Amino acid sequence: MEKNLPVKPDTPFSDEVISLSTLDQQAQRHYAKVLAFFRIDHGGKQDAVINQLRRGLAVSLSETPDFASMVVPVPGSTRKELQLRLGPDSAVPWRVVDYTQQExxxxxxxxxxxxxxxxxxxxxxxxxxxxxxxDPACLHVPEDAQEVPALAIQVNLIRGGLILAICWHHTVCDARSLNVLANSWARHTAASLTNGGPDSPPSQTAEGTRERWRLSYGSRNATLADLPDYVADAAARSPLSAGSAHLHDRVNCVETPFVISTWYLSAAALQSLRSVLGAVSAANESFTPVEAVSALVWRHVTRARFLRVPSEEDADGADGAGQLKGTSLFSTRLDFRARLRPPLPGDFIGNVCEPNARARVPQSEVCAPGPRALVALASAIRAGTEAVDDAVVRAYIGLVNELPAVTDLTWGYDLFPGPDLGVTDLSGLDSLRADWGRRLGAPECVRLATRENGLVYIFPIDREGGFEVQVQCEAEALDRMKRDGEFTEYAAFVV
Structure with a gap:
């Protein structure tokens, strides 16, 4: 078998067009790139593992056909709308690179x-x-491209391990949907490695998982006043070129030098942090790990980036908070499938993570010391999260539907190098616990190979109950975070 042949669904499709919802249309147009690291016995034959991965993916694509599609413009649309196209030749680009071969x-x-x-x-x-x-095709989309694949896979073999690169066009779905595909793929690959062949896909897709149309109907007469911190700007998300089909947003490079750091919060550290916050809250309130860690990161990243460090610059030990002016906006993307009325199933395929939950707080309060100030931040995050309900989502959809183009609405945030902070929470995904079967097992680590714009990423919970947090900041701010005793009491620097 040719290793680099595209992977076709186990069950071929007839010609079909999948209409994307308003929320899909408005999603960032780029390839999200996830890398899963597997330890494998290099002494065994790798072809068997590769072939079973291919077979498992083929069956999974029959369960989740959207990922086998091509992303194409809607014919005749003047609003930069896209759709998904399926047909008998639908397939996922598949590339195997064997770095163990010296030749x-x-x-x-x-x-x-x-x-x-x-x-x-x-x-x-x-x-x-x-x-x-x-796959280089996911890094450099041609300016004159008229279609791009929904999904592309590259399998990298190195001595002692395998690095699986899963790239998907964000218009197709959010991370929760990609996790549905990954779990299906893991299940069928495990069956292939154990039984010599994958399980058969179900005869039909579960009801509700493909009802994208439900996210195309919004409130009438919605205005920007209904969505503070968002702006309507036709130039904010430029396509690759003026004459392109706008399949891919232009990459906006960050000119301010920055570094990416990763921190680990163990299960014990998470429990300790939550216990401290609960003990000083007004009613012994219990915060979730994500709420507590989001508040911790918000405070200490802001301190490191914008607040003078007393031990270095203040002989009198003043914390310097008084010199901070303005506000800091905290934002986080939510999976609000369960918040819609009626709710969407957990395995719904599509984008269900806009509008962002938001909390705006004076910078001086963000940087204030002590656990009570941290409780205030966690409470603000919770209030912002709870405010995103079905009505807010419908207002967002309604506003996008009224604009000249579906890409005109965008965040009015200054994430980097500005004072605002955005969090993408992936902790609820079970990526590090999915069993891919004999020879592969569960991934030891998940990393992102995607563009950065100031977001903080909370990675999936591991088997021990902890998780990693990835932060983008200036090199000098990272040095301050490493010396920040309040932060490092809970977060251990990884790399």
């Missing part, structure tokens, strides 16, 4: 160590060029 082309020779060596560096991607791990 690999000179430009592709692997110089970044064995799996064990990468693991010893906590799976840092800082020195590994993305084009070695990810």
């Amino acid at each position: 690999a082309a000179a430009e592709n020779v692997w110089q970044y160590g064995t799996y064990d060596e990468i693991a010893s560096r906590h799976f840092s991607l800082a020195d590994i060029p993305p084009e070695l791990l990810v």
